[in-house]
Amino acid sequence: MTTAVTKLARSCEAVDQIHRIVAWVGDGKPVTPKGVLRPAELRRASEATGVPIPAKFRSAADVPRWHRLWSAAIATDLISLEMDAAKAGAPQEFIPETWLTAFTAALAANFDDEEGVAALHVGRAVLTALASGRVKTFEELAHRVWHDLRTDYHLDVGRLWSSMAYEESAAPQLTELLAEFGVTAGPWKLSELGKWALAEFVRRGDDLVAKEPYVAPGRVCQLKITLMDVSPACWRRVLVPSTTTLGELHWVLQAALRWDNDHLHGFTVGTRHYGDPAFDRSDEYETTVGEAFTRARQRISYTYDFGDNWRHDIQLERTLDIDEALTYPLCIAGKGPVPVEDSDHRTIPFDQADINRRLSSIPVEEDAPFDAVIEQIVVDAYGEEEQIGSFLTVLDDVLTFPAEASVLGHPVTVLELRYEDLLRGPFAVCQNSHGTGEITLTDVCFPPDTTAAWVHAAYRHFLGADPFPATARPDWHWPPD
Known part of the structure; x- marks a missing residue:
C-alpha cells in the first residue's frame, strides 16, 4: 500500500x-x-x-x-x-x-x-x-x-x-x-x-462483507416485539442470548404472544426469508439473532399464520452483558392484550409472570430430545396403529382425570382419551362452559410444566408436527420403575 x-x-x-x-x-x-x-x-x-x-x-x-x-x-x-x-x-x-x-x-x-x-x-x-x-x-x-x-x-x-x-x-x-x-x-x-x-x-x-455476527456471542439482545395493525397497541420486551437461533426465537415469540403454534410462520431479514426449509425458505435454525441484525438493520420481521397474517416487528433496542442471576429468555416488560388465536375479537391481557413461565418451558434446541422418549414408548409396538396406541397408553398413565388443558388458547377439562381407529386417530373428550365435545389429541395442549405435556410434545414430534411448549424431562423413562 x-x-x-x-x-x-x-x-x-x-x-x-x-x-x-x-x-x-x-x-x-x-x-x-x-x-x-x-x-x-x-x-x-x-x-x-x-x-x-x-x-x-x-x-x-x-x-x-x-x-x-x-x-x-x-x-x-x-x-x-x-x-x-x-x-x-x-x-x-x-x-x-x-x-x-x-x-x-x-x-x-x-x-x-x-x-x-x-x-x-x-x-x-x-x-x-x-x-x-x-x-x-x-x-x-x-x-x-x-x-x-x-x-x-x-x-x-x-x-x-x-x-x-x-x-x-x-x-x-x-x-x-x-x-x-x-x-x-x-x-x-x-x-x-x-x-x-x-x-x-x-x-x-x-x-x-462476510463479517462476524453484529452482536457477538456472550452478549444478550434486548428485543422489542410489536404486534402490528392491532388496537390497542401490543408489544413485549424480551431478553435473549445473541446465539439464539431464529428457530428458537420463534418459540420465544409463541410464548410471549400466547400463540399456539398451529400455523406456519416465517422471518424476513432484509431480503431473505427464513423458516421451514420444506417450504422454500432458508433454515431458521442456521442463523442467530446476533447475525440477523447489522449496524444498519436494527429491525427484522416475523409473520405467524399466513391466513390471518399476524405481523410482528422485532427491534434490537440494545445489547447487554449476560447476567448470571437471570435465566434467558426473559420477558421484562410489555403492554396491551394479544388476540386469542382463531377467535372472534377475544383477547388475553398482558401477564408477565405467565409469559416467563411459558418461556421457561420452551424447547432449548431445535431437536429437543424426543427421539429417546419415542423409542421407549413405541419399542414393542408393531405398525403405526399400535404405535399410536402406545402413546395413548402412556398419556393415560401420566394424566389424572379430569385434567387441565387448552385448545386454541381456550381452557378445557379433559375427561378421557379414546382411540377407535387409525383413520380418525386418538381424541380427547373435553368439557368447557359451552358443553362437552371430542377434540383430536394432536390439538390438545397440556400445561407445559407437566409430564403429560412432555409426552404429548413427543407425540406431536412423532407425527411430524411442531411440539407444543413443554419442560424437558431428560430423566423420564417408560415404563416407570
Missing part, C-alpha cells in the same frame, strides 16, 4: 462529508424505526453539514448521496444506532481499510442491497471495466458490467445492475459515488485508490 493511497483515502470528498455528518450527530439525533433521519431533521443536517439534498423527498433513505454517506458512517462505527437515536462513535483515523469498509457500504446503499454481497460484485465489475481503459460512456460501462455479471444470478446482481442501467438517474448516481470516494481520477479513469480497491475486491472477495 502506497502513501498516495493512504493520502487519497483520507482526503476524498466522501470522508470529509462523513466527518461533518458525525460531528453534527454528536451526542444524539432522533431517527425513525428504520434508522434514518426524519425529513425535517435531514433538512437541518443538510444546512449544518453542507451535504446537498433535493427540495422534495419522501425519506432520507430516498436521497442517494446522503443515504450512501449515512450508511458508510454506520458501517465504520463512526455513527451507532441505539434505540431510536443515532450517536457519534469514537473518533478514528480514516486509514485505507476504514475507507474500504465505507466504500463497500456506500455501494450496498447505492444498489439497495442490505446484504452487500451482490453490490460488491457489481462494484468489482465496474472497477474492472474502468481499469481496462476502454470505457468512455455509461452505455459502454453498462455493456461491460452486464457481460461480467451475467452468470451471477444466484446473487441477484442482474436485478441490481438492470435497475441501475435502465433508471434515468443511475449514471449520475454511480459516477457521483465513484468521484466522491476518490475512486476515479477524471472521467472513466481509475485513481490509485480505485486501483487499490479493485485489487482488494479481487483478493478478498465476499469476505469484505
